[in-house]
Amino acid sequence: MDEDFVVKVTSDLIKINSQNPPGYTKGVVDYIKDLLNDNGIKFEIYEFEKNKQNLIAKIGNGSPTLILNGHMDVVPPGDESKWIYDPFSGKIVDDKIFGRGATDMKGGLATILVATLQLSDIIEKSTGSLIFVASADEEVGGHAGMQGLVKNNLIKGDAALIAEPSGYNRVSIGEKGLCQTKILTKGIPSHGSMPILGENAILNMYKAINIAKETIDELNSKIIIPNDVEFAIKETSKTYESVIKEKKLNISVEDIEKQLKSVSFNPGVIKGGSKINMVPDYCELELDMRTPPGCKCENVRNLLKNKLNGIAEIYPIDTSESNFTSTEERITKIALNSVEKILNKKPELHIESGATDGRYLRAIGIPTIIYGPGELFLAHSYNEYVKVYDLKMALKVTKNIITEFLNIKSS
Ligand SMILES: [Zn+2]
Structure with a gap:
């Protein structure tokens, strides 16, 4: 052999x-x-x-x-x-x-x-x-x-x-950990010609996404990565050099490193509304977040829950800690x-x-x-x-x- x-x-x-x-x-x-x-x-x-x-x-x-x-x-x-x-x-x-x-x-x-x-x-x-x-x-x-x-x-x-x-x-x-989360907003239905008589769930989602994004950005500035992993992340980001070149991306290896050290933020699926002339009363978003070592998904979700209190509801989809x-x-x-x-x-x-x-x-x-x-x-x-x-x-x-x-x- x-x-x-x-x-x-x-x-x-x-x-x-x-x-x-x-x-x-x-x-x-x-x-x-x-x-x-x-x-x-x-x-x-x-x-x-x-x-x-x-x-x-x-x-x-x-x-x-x-x-x-x-x-x-x-x-x-x-x-x-x-x-x-x-x-x-x-x-x-x-x-x-x-x-x-x-x-x-x-x-x-x-x-x-x-x-x-x-x-x-x-x-x-x-x-x-x-x-x-x-x-x-x-x-x-x-x-x-x-x-x-x-x-x-x-x-x-x-x-x-x-x-x-x-x-x-x-x-x-x-x-990295898997922290897939559902964000849900509600509204009050009304005729599309008089939105003032209702409340638009899609516009509420727009607000919720902006707040969620700001919250994660702020959290990312505070994450402390364990030493072992810090070095591994540095080396990992270098492997992306060829991808950056191939895709002609306007980003640097340092940006990749920053992404790997952060909670990533990717709204992957959005659903809401049923008809153009109706004010939608429901909207949901499937948000994919990946957490680095040193950051727990549970804490990320709780933070979002607090910041979105009264605006949106938060539910887990799939979780695996880093x-x-x-x-x-x-x-x-x-x-x-x-x-x-x-x-x-x-x-x-x-x-x-x-x-x-x-x-x-x-x-x-x-x-x-x-x-x-x-x-x-x-x-x-x-x-x-x-x-x-x-x-x-x-x-x-x-x-x-x-x-x-x-x-x-x-x-
Ligand atoms: Zn495989």
Whole structure:
């Protein structure tokens, strides 16, 4: 089994359509099952929602225990005419593997799977153990995937590595929180020709949005970011340089850094009114806010509630607090050292602007890092690909992380 095997596995995995919705993962699980069986590795399958299968394989019985995780579902390909190659072809062109999920995250899944297969014999003989988890449902919140597995006490370990695309030279240690909130305004209906006889819910929403925006701007000037994360955010913002150039945006890397350190403010959906000649009595707004480490969603919502008292009502839609793993944790140190050792260059720290399954593991006290191959800005986009070179490097680094964490002397 040479290092080209990870290329074949990535391409094979892309060919198995696991788009979410519907998020069925049986096809991917069947593929992984065959490889595990060929190598005599035992596994269990868990299903919390029909056809959304999760697989857990365990090697060894001792400690420490390292968890490897990757999700099997991918987002839909969207308009297929915008793809140069069939999104489920797994076609390899110019040392790139193309297809939906190449970056997010069939490349990463292939990396941890192949690492598991290639190291299984020496882990078996070691004092440590390795848990490989292929999960479902990540792209829609992980409820029938990692959240279900954690809730049912099926995952225990001393640290975890999630192979989401950090980029092969980067280690991601945390993520912003999710603070999606509904703002609701009311009014008094009346004929549109005489608005003075009513009260316009849409105009009330206009007021509410302005107050909410001012409130968040003021809050952002006071947030204190934990030290570990401060540095990671600085490095993360630099990765946006190419995007700024490509999109010809009139912003700087410092603006990106400021955004990552702040509560973001994005009114995503607005609904209100039923007819042009009526004064609307109802309007609602779905506001997407992402909170940085050092800022709790609950506090943000309470603040908005106070400021909008008498103008609008506030309701939660979805919440997940920001979370991170310290650079002082053993797994973080080993991951950073491994990148430096294998690539012979200084690793970059990173934090995620969106939520990952890492939150469920960190919530039960498992130090978790994200390390995997892929192009950060290609996730969920057309013509997604992963580079063959990145895959091979990430495999080497991942194997080094596993052996060091499990105290296996490298030969
Ligand atoms: Zn992902």
